[in-house]
Amino acid sequence: FTRPESRGWTHATTPDPAAQPEVHANHFAEEIDRRTAIDIFKWIRRFGHQEALVPWIVKEIGFGATVRTDEDIAANLLQLGGTSFHIAGTAAMGRDENSVVDPQLRVRGIEGLRVCDTSIMPTLVSGNTNGPAMAIAMNAADFILRKDTAQ
Template sequence: MGENLQDHLEFYFQFRCKQPISLNGQLGPWSKFKIGTRWLLKKDGLGATNHFESCGFIRSKAGVEWPDLQYHFLPGAMRYDGKEAFAGHGFQVHIGHNKPKSRGTVKVVSADPKGAPKIRFNYLEHEDDREGFRACVRLTREIINQPAMDPYRAEEIQPGEQINTDEEIDAFVRQTVESAYHPSCTCPMGTDQWAVVDPNTRVHGIQGLRVVDSSIFPTIPNGNLNSPTIMVAERAADLIRGKTPLAPSVATVGMDEQWQQRQRAASPLRHLS
């Protein structure tokens, strides 16, 4: 227990925008007052969304079975808390490598139940994770530099066009990457020597104790943890209550038939999967 810690990382890939249409123009006190008032009175407008309304997944390279890079698009260039927005208009994508191979730990350091544990994420320790973030930089540039973005895309704010080599990209990622707040996998389900819980969520070797949260994933899911964690909880609730589980889903899952040979399904860039 406490081994196998995994998390998703991401960074902000920012560009200036040629047109005055981004959220950067809505950060003044009067704009914020109008946005807040409209939401309070009508529950709509810019205050009724978190603005991350566009999301997508692509493969980092050929031979990756499931798309492992995740994008969120924001019509503004700023941090989550709205700080460090620059003068002028911009936009950004939040991009990260979703299947890390680096593993961290959570260790108890005191018998005091109120004592904080020692947490070591060990981010980017594995070379494949660093390679994945290099793909984040290069593929994002390829996408944003498509002709469809010409009316909007101006110069690159960060990483910056001067960041090109593997070494430069690695240094940028180490400096700017942030947690996507998806720590998980420290009590993995299974029957091997590293497993903490069995397939019924019961802790091995301890009678009457179960774990039902995102820590029981053996490997981190390929996207946000909210829905998978709800699914685990629903399933565990049925197991605990002794209810007959639902029949397995027979939904068809789309897959590029040549995923082992190519990074994308078609060219040019119409299907970056």
């Protein structure tokens, strides 16, 4: 799903800026996300058992037919699922002091550093992130050029 309520976190593991950070997606921290994922899984399973599809489906892979209860489904989703593709929102922009990035894309507390990618999106888009990434980059260029010409 594209707009989870659960929020994860990212932490530096060492002062070395080249070191990989520790990333916690924190899937299903909110009950609505857990419930949504379980309901989607059950719908897909029902869809696959339609009479017209039965001849084409040899077996269910990954979970298996023994996974039946909501608890089992959620546990298997956490074990087999994950975050991939266009990760975004990990350094959310906002006006409050808890936001990593301010509305001019400046990292709070670090002079001269801006973030210019989809990690700044406080709310994720429901589609591909390419367009928003280009818009963020255009705004970043504008902020930087305006700052440089104002001095």
